[in-house]
Amino acid sequence: MNSAGQSFLSLSPVQPASSLIAAQAQSLDRDLSRASPAEIVTTALHEVGRDSLAVVSSFGSESAALLKIVAEVDPAIPIVFLDTGWLFPETLAYRDTLTNLLGLSDVRTIHPLTETPDNKDKDRDLWFSNPDQCCFIRKVEPLTRALHPFGAWINGRKRFQGGDRASISVVEADGGRLKFNPLANVSADELKALYATMNLPPHPLVASGFTSIGCMPCTTRTEPGEDPRAGRWRDRDKIECGIHVATDIAKSP
Numbered sequence: 001m002n003s004a005g006q007s008f009l010s011l012s013p014v015q016p017a018s019s020l021i022a023a024q025a026q027s028l029d030r031d032l033s034r035a036s037p038a039e040i041v042t043t044a045l046h047e048v049g050r051d052s053l054a055v056v057s058s059f060g061s062e063s064a065a066l067l068k069i070v071a072e073v074d075p076a077i078p079i080v081f082l083d084t085g086w087l088f089p090e091t092l093a094y095r096d097t098l099t100n101l102l103g104l105s106d107v108r109t110i111h112p113l114t115e116t117p118d119n120k121d122k123d124r125d126l127w128f129s130n131p132d133q134c135c136f137i138r139k140v141e142p143l144t145r146a147l148h149p150f151g152a153w154i155n156g157r158k159r160f161q162g163g164d165r166a167s168i169s170v171v172e173a174d175g176g177r178l179k180f181n182p183l184a185n186v187s188a189d190e191l192k193a194l195y196a197t198m199n200l201p202p203h204p205l206v207a208s209g210f211t212s213i214g215c216m217p218c219t220t221r222t223e224p225g226e227d228p229r230a231g232r233w234r235d236r237d238k239i240e241c242g243i244h245v246a247t248d249i250a251k252s253p
């Protein structure tokens, strides 16, 4: 089994991106290297059409800016929200708040396969004993399934977040899909300025010291001066959940 737990559900690694998708991603990335987030979302929409484009959002502490930009381009673009079964109730409430406030008309909440967490995580302690497998059954597999109908997806990673994110392109080939990162180029200060102009409510947990918010067992508060993501999987040898590693399901549902 690899570190992402891929033998857990008999997934197969995605086939290498087709040369067509790879070439398209490279060309778009060149064209959009200095584009604004809104221009990148608009281009994604024009490139594949609304029915083939999904935004993946955690409705976390840094989700509102991208969702507002998307809503201003087209509030009917599908938004995929992954409910792992371990989310804070405040996150579920924030999803509803932003959905209503921004007029998002196609927010799709997806869940892990019912039988999988029950069978593989009966005691709900997999997050402790094997967080890679937990992320796999609660995040990677459901998201892979949810993205199956789409030809492209948008997410909110930024280079300034560091780690594996420090070198992301604006447009990538993700298996057989295009993957757009409209905030890749945005600096922390620019993002702060963006929020200042948007006048959007913060995630309810930000006020109590959470700067990056995921599942309850794997999220802690951060101290002033700490990396905003330092509270995720604290003291564990893990910094990402695995959804940004290209995988695909051998047989679609």
Ligand code: SF4
Residues within 6 Å of the ligand: 084, 086, 126, 127, 130, 131, 132, 134, 135, 136, 138, 139, 214, 215, 216, 217, 218, 241
């Ligand atoms: S973030 Fe934690 S609880 Fe959530 S899926 Fe990953 S390991 Fe499990």
